[in-house]
Amino acid sequence: MKAVHFGAGNIGRGFIGALLFQSNYETTFVDVNTELIDELNKKEAYRVELAGTEDYMEVTNVSGLNSLNDEEKVIEAITEAEVITTAVGPNVLPMIAPLLAKGLGEKKSTGLVIACENMVGGTETLKNHVYENLDEEQKEWVSDRISFPNAAVDRIVPNQNQEDPLTVMVEPYYEWVVETSSVTSELPDIKGITYVDDLTPYIERKLFTVNTGHAVAAYLGKYNGHHTIKEALEDVKIKNKTQAALGESGGVLIEKYGFNTEKHQEYIDTIISRFENPDLSDEVTRVGRGPIRKLGPKDRLVRPALEYIRLKNEEPVHLAEVIAAALDYRNEDDAEAIELEGMIRKKGKVGAFCEIAEINENHPLVKAVEKHIN
Ligand SMILES: NC(=O)C1=CN([C@@H]2O[C@H](COP(=O)(O)OP(=O)(O)OC[C@H]3O[C@@H](n4cnc5c(N)ncnc54)[C@H](O)[C@@H]3O)[C@@H](O)[C@H]2O)C=CC1
Numbered sequence: 001m002k003a004v005h006f007g008a009g010n011i012g013r014g015f016i017g018a019l020l021f022q023s024n025y026e027t028t029f030v031d032v033n034t035e036l037i038d039e040l041n042k043k044e045a046y047r048v049e050l051a052g053t054e055d056y057m058e059v060t061n062v063s064g065l066n067s068l069n070d071e072e073k074v075i076e077a078i079t080e081a082e083v084i085t086t087a088v089g090p091n092v093l094p095m096i097a098p099l100l101a102k103g104l105g106e107k108k109s110t111g112l113v114i115a116c117e118n119m120v121g122g123t124e125t126l127k128n129h130v131y132e133n134l135d136e137e138q139k140e141w142v143s144d145r146i147s148f149p150n151a152a153v154d155r156i157v158p159n160q161n162q163e164d165p166l167t168v169m170v171e172p173y174y175e176w177v178v179e180t181s182s183v184t185s186e187l188p189d190i191k192g193i194t195y196v197d198d199l200t201p202y203i204e205r206k207l208f209t210v211n212t213g214h215a216v217a218a219y220l221g222k223y224n225g226h227h228t229i230k231e232a233l234e235d236v237k238i239k240n241k242t243q244a245a246l247g248e249s250g251g252v253l254i255e256k257y258g259f260n261t262e263k264h265q266e267y268i269d270t271i272i273s274r275f276e277n278p279d280l281s282d283e284v285t286r287v288g289r290g291p292i293r294k295l296g297p298k299d300r301l302v303r304p305a306l307e308y309i310r311l312k313n314e315e316p317v318h319l320a321e322v323i324a325a326a327l328d329y330r331n332e333d334d335a336e337a338i339e340l341e342g343m344i345r346k347k348g349k350v351g352a353f354c355e356i357a358e359i360n361e362n363h364p365l366v367k368a369v370e371k372h373i374n
């Protein structure tokens, strides 16, 4: 069985690639990073280490293609693949869509495309970009054969500092949930995937707990001069604020999906202890990367804050404080942080926030955030 995976980065190698290997897939990684591609082709294998243990897995049956230089080969690999996955980041989905569309347009067999990105409706978004690159005949052809199920992926894979550029250290925990309602072909037997009819509660629970909590620690951590998530959470005030913000997003989730309150608190506690894993060194700049995306209306901070106001008719004090800290996020190596700084220089923090979150300055969330800005 063959798979194509776009993005040979941390989650691509450390999570999706590892599970595809365990399920007997031969995986072709497609990336723009020449070093990674060359190493994959030279070694045809890489190592995934489980943090805090002596355990590791040797992933084999892998190769690499460059999405810029090996276009014909990527198209051919897509035509032969049963499963096509991505972990490139939400902003890169439109960039891979033209090549994916070319491959799918030529594919004669059925297949599944699954975007494994931190966003609601990731595969749906990718599908829309792919369809923009197909003519009417190809659209019909692709819609008859290819399913595009949304997915939620959860495994913390920090930036790597390994001698071998392919080796990746991951936390032992993982969850990969895929929505079946739109799938017309047979479901692939990939070890570790949980298939569900409706992904919404799963993706919202994950995004508004794991990613919201992580963002709290990252933005408050960076604001207070910490370098890693673990260091940030050793600061009791930040840990309490992380709990409090997850209390707000948790209140929304409990009300929307009827989760059991005690069980949800246990879930929150488990997530925070994952952030504190002493064997993972996760920088606040990785978790806080892309502040404009993370302040977006559907993302981990603004979306639960808006839902909190809508459902509880109260101010999300703690989420508002984190949003204010995110507006203060500065990192010269992060293009979005530089852009955010420029926007704030022109429009002020409130103006920049309203534009990014797509809300008006009289919105109660803006008033709540303003209190922390001031
Ligand atoms: N690292 C983590 O703990 C988790 C990450 N995710 C999600 O997975 C996605 C990837 O994240 P990471 O693996 O951490 O990032 P990463 O930066 O390690 O990997 C992304 C890879 O995509 C490649 N890429 C960029 N542009 C490309 C293009 N045009 N064509 C092909 N490849 C391209 C990059 O060269 C890089 O190797 C993101 O959406 C992230 O939110 C989800 C769960 C966990």
Ligand SMILES: O=P(O)(O)OC[C@H]1O[C@](O)(CO)[C@@H](O)[C@@H]1O
Pocket: 118, 153, 154, 155, 156, 157, 210, 211, 212, 214, 215, 286, 287, 288, 289, 290
């Ligand atoms: O990958 P993003 O969306 O930039 O955000 C970083 C977040 O993603 C993860 O890497 C995986 O969910 C978390 O560790 C972190 O909260």
